[in-house]
Amino acid sequence: DADVTQTPRNRITKTGKRIMLECSQTKGHDRMYWYRQDPGLGLRLIYYSFDVKDINKGEISDGYSVSRQAQAKFSLSLESAIPNQTALYFCATSDTYWQREGESTDTQYFGPGTRLTVL
Amino acid sequence: QQQVKQSPQSLIVQKGGISIINCAYENTAFDYFPWYQQFPGKGPALLIAIRPDVSEKKEGRFTISFNKSAKQFSLHIMDSQPGDSATYFCAASPLTYSGAGSYQLTFGKGTKLSVIP
Numbered sequence: 001d002a003d004v005t006q007t008p009r010n011r012i013t014k015t016g017k018r019i020m021l022e023c024s025q026t027k028g029h030d031r032m033y034w035y036r037q038d039p040g041l042g043l044r045l046i047y048y049s050f051d052v053k054d055i056n057k058g059e060i061s062d063g064y065s066v067s068r069q070a071q072a073k074f075s076l077s078l079e080s081a082i083p084n085q086t087a088l089y090f091c092a093t094s095d096t097y098w099q100r101e102g103e104s105t106d107t108q109y110f111g112p113g114t115r116l117t118v119l
Numbered sequence: 120q121q122q123v124k125q126s127p128q129s130l131i132v133q134k135g136g137i138s139i140i141n142c143a144y145e146n147t148a149f150d151y152f153p154w155y156q157q158f159p160g161k162g163p164a165l166l167i168a169i170r171p172d173v174s175e176k177k178e179g180r181f182t183i184s185f186n187k188s189a190k191q192f193s194l195h196i197m198d199s200q201p202g203d204s205a206t207y208f209c210a211a212s213p214l215t216y217s218g219a220g221s222y223q224l225t226f227g228k229g230t231k232l233s234v235i236p
Contacts, residue, residue, distance in 0.1 A: 004162075040128070042208060042228040043163070058223070090162050106151055106214060108224060110162030 003027045004111035012117045019078040023091030032074040037088040081118040089114045125227025138196040140230045142209035149211040154194050157206045199234045206231045
């Protein structure tokens, strides 16, 4: 089974609809992230969470909200979807740096992605 | 302001050739530089990473070269194979806590590599 799962994998919706993308992980990591990927723009950070009570805005948080329901679950919501939110969305997890040493501890593990289309 | 600039945007290499992707950064607080590999339909996965205390790191056919004074780092893929065809992202982050933005990865825009037989 995959360590980081995302649901749904594909979603087509209409402008103005509320959409929730869900992410679950079995890696036991404290840190979770949401990114969006657009052609030619790379990966941009939307929100990140270092533990259940810690939520932080990333580079492009406008129009998005998140909820960290448990250590293993981190969901991304689009309250009122608009066409320019059409993109690939990735969830990622990483270990808590200060508990370990070495560069590998900052490895981010990505889910398979959700392709969202807003018409 | 883009903090990690990656080039080229796309690259075509013959099988057996050397693929070279370059990145430059601006933030002197960055002290961790990973490369991620992404195949179509998949999420990115860590390929290799380097800290600034070394100038080069090699893992198999993949080598990172790092130039701290120039604030540049590059990925070299030796003996490139068709199976290496993917999109490659460089990234950078500060691993030392420095307030807001700490530990966040900033990604380059990606390089689509095609290795032709």
